[in-house]
């Protein structure tokens with residue numbers, strides 16, 4: 001996301017302060033400036049290059065409605081938060097966490113602030129080596145390594161249960177034909 005422009009940048013408006021009127025004005029100007037017909041008459045050989053024009057259209061489609069603009073803003077914020085540097089204060093094996101329940105198992109460990117780091121086994125499916133887990137209350141993160149034998153066994157059991165449930169669902173839907181032989 002860092003290399004590509006946001007819809008706001010495409011239109012050259014302020015993400016926080018621009019009103020729908022501001023955006024509409026900026027869109028009209030940008031659409032005019034990037035219109036393929038205009039470009040063709042101005043620059044030799046540039047005929048047919050409508051990529052900027054399409055970006056301007058896409059930006060307008062999202063930003064003209066307050067609902068889709070709000071949803072887009074939320075996505076930008078989430079991306080920024082994910083890209084921000086996470087400070088990892090500690091690192092330990094998942095075997096050092098308390099486990100409770102199964103399918104999914106909840107792993108917890110007390111944070112020094114008094115609250116706890118908490119991660120569910122189904123979140124572990126996405127990352128096999130290590131996962132950065134935030135504290136529920138403070139800004140600290142810990143890196144949890146997924147190398148422990150006991151954790152691996154629990155994880156395998158969970159993965160198998162998930163696979164079995166998926167297969168059962170597929171069988172129920174009648175889409176398992178080519179898997180069986």
Ligand SMILES: [Zn+2]
Nearest residue numbers: 111113135138
């Ligand atoms: Zn904490």
